[in-house]
Amino acid sequence: MLRFIGTCLGLTVAASVLLGCPQQEPASAPASPGLDLYKARCGNCHQLFPPHSYTDYQWPEVLGRMQSNAGLRDEQVEQVLLYLRSNN
Numbered sequence: 001m002l003r004f005i006g007t008c009l010g011l012t013v014a015a016s017v018l019l020g021c022p023q024q025e026p027a028s029a030p031a032s033p034g035l036d037l038y039k040a041r042c043g044n045c046h047q048l049f050p051p052h053s054y055t056d057y058q059w060p061e062v063l064g065r066m067q068s069n070a071g072l073r074d075e076q077v078e079q080v081l082l083y084l085r086s087n088n
């Protein structure tokens with residue numbers, strides 16, 4: 001049993017390193033249009049960065065650069081921003 005727990009912990013740590021903290025993945029947050037857009041548009045080229053990766057002030061700058069990558073309209077950027085800022 002202890003060994004099983006140890007293995008689980010080890011895997012969790014390994015997964016955290018690989019995926020960037022799955023415990024706080026956006027998937028665990030309540031559903032929102034911003035979250036749906038974020039998952040649909042922002043994880044195609046790289047991992048989905050957890051909302052807490054950036055501050056309220058940094059996200060608009062990042063989104064400004066990623067908007068054309070993700071093909072988001074301005075109002076969609078606002079929705080994604082709302083989701084990120086509410087969960088960081």
Ligand code: HEC
Binds near residue numbers: 042043045
């Ligand atoms: C077409 C591919 C593509 C899509 C779609 C995309 N990105 Fe990126 N993203 C990149 C590339 C390439 C980099 C690294 C180089 C750079 O910074 O431009 C990057 C880097 C990042 C970074 C790392 C920090 C930084 O400032 O460079 C963040 C955070 C990020 N993207 C967030 C997002 C978000 C949020 C979305 C959705 C709105 C998104 N990305 C959609 C290609 C993409």
